[in-house]
Amino acid sequence: MSATGSLRPVLPADILARKGDTPIVVLTAYTTPIARIVDRHCDIMLVGDSVGMVLHGLPSTLGVTMEMMILHGRAVMRGAQKSMVVIDMPFGSYEESPEQAFRNAARIMAETGAPAVKLEGGQHMAETIAFLTKRGVPVMAHIGLTPQSVNTLGGYKVVGRDGEAEKVMDDALAVQEAGAFSVVLEKVPEGLSGRITQRLSIPTIGIGAGARCDGQVLVVDDMLGLFTDFRPKFVKRFGELGQAADEAIAAYADEVRHRRFPAPEHAFADVLAPKGTKS
Template sequence: MSATGPAKALTPPDISARKGKTPLVCLTAYTTPIARLVDPHCDVVLVGDSVGMVLHGLPSTLGVTLEMMIMHGKAVRRGLEQALMVVDMPFGSYEEGPDQAFRNAARVMTETGSAAVKLEGGEAMAETIRFLTARGIPVMAHIGLTPQAVNTFGGYRVQGRGEDGERICRDALAVAAAGAFAVVLEKVPEPLARRITEEIAIPTIGIGASPTCDGQVLVVDDMLGLFGDFRPKFVKRYAELGDAASFAIATYAQEVRKRRFPAAEHVFGDAPTPVKGGEAA
């Protein structure tokens, strides 16, 4: 919020213009309360298909549906004022071809109020990216480790080591030439991410990549430490909210069992109790 009113919402061209400037701050969000928390601090808020694993307990992102993404996109939209909202296109919603991708991406943007979509894939998706951007749908690309292709990769492995780095470079050049306004580089070697950042004209957003990328993104639940048993190398924990929540819940359970909660101040008597403002509880 500025002194003159609500901050102007960022747009895909605003993000593209940040190439080589102050690094872009990006986090995921899946709910209205979290969106409100991250909005003042982020340039991009990603409604990621990681929601399937983080909130729905799925083993991968492959089970996420278009309806799930739209539902969570609507929730996040209600909590944003200034950050650019980008919604992931889930597995199976765009790979068939440009027409399918346009139909589903248009639905996502129309129903959620999103300003852009993100889809995974490099050279193979260049035609689709070009088709979408020519028809008014801004696209954030995603290359390197693309979680929707986890079965093809044989797991969540680093991509682009050794000679395989040339494949990732071709992917980066292809999505940039096709009109993507930014590209996520996930789980690629640091020297490769640095090289790609130097060679392409659109911002790179790293996750397990390089500090020289034009921005960084993390899953908000990971960086807040909400899951004690999930500690990937590329995540820095800025809090341990999972431990704090576990302690609070355990304390509550103990107090209930020992009849320490609710206490006198948490229950109602026969007569109204005066409170501030002259109202009665």
């Protein structure tokens, strides 16, 4: 059974129907092995453009390309059985015009098999979202802190304070009117995200936006504790895999240097042992 209780993969219409119901569980995934694990527990797997920073060591998401998103999208789709896969449209692939956005969204969906895309922006992207949804491209919107606009925003700051609340609310209403089936609220004050969630008829997915959203998303590497030196306030670490990996690799290196690995049980004999005996 899928995360929503059906015998088929989750689709955008299923997520829309979850408004105000059991919270929607979302994690990023970039590889097939992680996708297979996430798929068992989550409603949505987001192939985020955060892959550029998480897996490729880029300083921001701005250097992520269409080819990278398609490559990782295909990998995640291979591990998806039940969860819905949503793929981020990278910076520069949709801002120029609705037509450009449609060409690239259609390419992502055709080359990966994913049923939906995500793009950043509120009121100024409403026309593009409407253009896509009217042509059969389901869109998850993303407002508040939009990492692709971090240079314009002046850093990774909370969005919605100091007179910005009305604009964020207007962004939310605009993407809903344009046809988005859900909207990510990133680094939005909890009170404001609660008001947006209450007012919208589409689900809100929070990241650093408090507990009143219709669902939550985190970067899987963050919540697993794979980055030992990266601790955003809004991330709860459900594991410390980075520390465990460091200890395991240190133990491996030590055993290799002291010739304790490989041991005899890890090696193959020169001659096959007779049947009925152990080699």
